[in-house]
Amino acid sequence: MALQQGFADPVHDAQGVFRAALEGLSRPALIRSLPTKVAPPPPLTPELAALALALADADTPLWLDPPLAASEAVAAFLRFHTGAPLVSNPAEAVFAIIADPQNAPDFAAFAQGTPDYPDHSTTLILALGHLESGTGHAFSGPGIKGVARLDAAPVPADWQERLGTNHAGFPLGIDLILTAPGRIAGLPRSTRLLQPAEV
C-alpha cells in the first residue's frame, strides 16, 4: 500500500499550522481557520495529521487513542512523516492524538508536568465534529478579553469536571488543542471554565 503524502511545502505549511496553534493557545476559545491539504489515512483527520507533522519529531513520543492505534496505516504514516516514537503509556507522551474524544482517557492519565518543570506535560490534540465560538461554555483567563464562549462536540460526559480539575492544578496540567474540519481552537491549562453563576 502506498504511503500518503505529507505537507506539499514542509517549511511553510508547518509554519502556517504552528501559527494557527500558537494563535489558538494564546487566545483560548477563539476559533482560527486551519486549512490543510494533507490527506492522511482514516481515522486520522487532516487537521490531526497537519498538527502532528508540524510539531512532532523523534524527540516527542506520541500516544494514539485506540481507534488510531488500531490502524496500521495511521501508525505507518505518522512514523514515516514525523519519526516520532509511538508509545502505549499516555503518561510518556508529549502529544496525544485523539480521534475519538468522547472516549478519551481521563486527563490525569497523561503527563501533568512537575512543580519544577510544568512544561513536561502532554498536549492533547482532539478531532471534534463541531467547534463553534460565541456559544456554549464560558471561559476566562490569560489570552481572553473578558469572557469567551466555546461550544465543542462530541466531548466526554464529564467534560466540565475534567476542565475544572485540570485548571485547578495550574501550573501543572495538560493543554488541549481542539480541531474540527478546517478549524482549530486552544484550551490551555491556564483557561478557567466559568460556572453559569459567574457569567
Added chain:
Amino acid sequence: MSPAAALPQTGYNFAYLDEGTKRMIRRAILKAVAVPGYQVPFAAREMPMPYGWGTGGVQVTAAILGASDVLKVIDQGADDTTNAVSIRRFFGRTAGVATTTRTAEATVIQTRHRIPETPLTEGQILVYQVPIPEPLRFLEPRETETRQLHALAEYGLMHVKLYEDIARHGHIATTYAYPVEVAGRYVMDPSPTPKFDNPKMDDCPALQLFGAGREKRIYAVPPHTRVRSLDFEDHPFRVQRFERPCALCGAEDVYLDEVVLDDAGGRMFVCSDTDHCETRRDAIAHGESA
C-alpha cells in the same frame, strides 16, 4: 515598508534555522503560552551573532516568522541602530520577509529593551531579546534553588530587594528590569525595559514572547493578561516622569533619551521611539503645509 523579495541568500533554510530546531522552539513557545511567565528551557543554538546581540529573540522570531509577515526590529526604541539594522537585514536576506519601521504595519516586532509607544494591536507579536531571564538570579545564584522558589511561588526575596531599595533610597529605586507578576502566579523579568514600559504589558492586545539565547529560556505573556508590577501598599508602583516634552516632536508621556550635544553641558531630550517621533513630526509638517 520594503516589500518581500525573492530570497537573496541561497543555501539557507527559510529564516536560517533548520526545521528540527524550529519545531523544538515552537513546542517551547506553545508551553510558554500555556503557562504564562514560566521560563521554558530550550536547546538554544549558536547563531551567527554573538551572545548579547539578541540570539534568543532571533531564534524565537525565526521560529514564528512566515512568508507573509512584516518584520520590525528595534534597539532601545530605535529602528536605525546597529543591532536593529543587522537583525532586520538578517531576516530580509535569509527569509525574504517584508520589513518596516512603522509599528502599525508590522505583524512581528523584535525588540531590545523597549515597547513601542504606538499601542500594539490584536494579531501582532512582540518578541523580546532577554539577557538574564531569571528575575531572582542576582538574589539566588543557584538554578536549582530559583526553580524551587518558582515552584513554590515563594517570592519573598524579591519583596525584600524592593524593600531594601526603600530603606536605602526612600523609594523603589529599581528603574529597569522591574519585576512583574504574570496572571497572578509567576514572577517574571520583563527584560531590561525601562519600568516606564511595564504598564504597557498589562492587558496588552498583542502576544509577547521572550527569548534568552545564552540562558536558553523562552517565556511568554498571552494577550489580555494581567501583568502587575510588584510594589507595596504604601509604596505603589510608579513610572518615572519627564519634565519636558521631546525636543523634536513635542510629545509628552513618552520615554525620552538624553542626547549630549557638546562638551559644554549642552543636551537635549528626544523620543527613544524613533518611529513614533518621525510619525508625529510628519503629521506636524503636513498639518502646517495644509
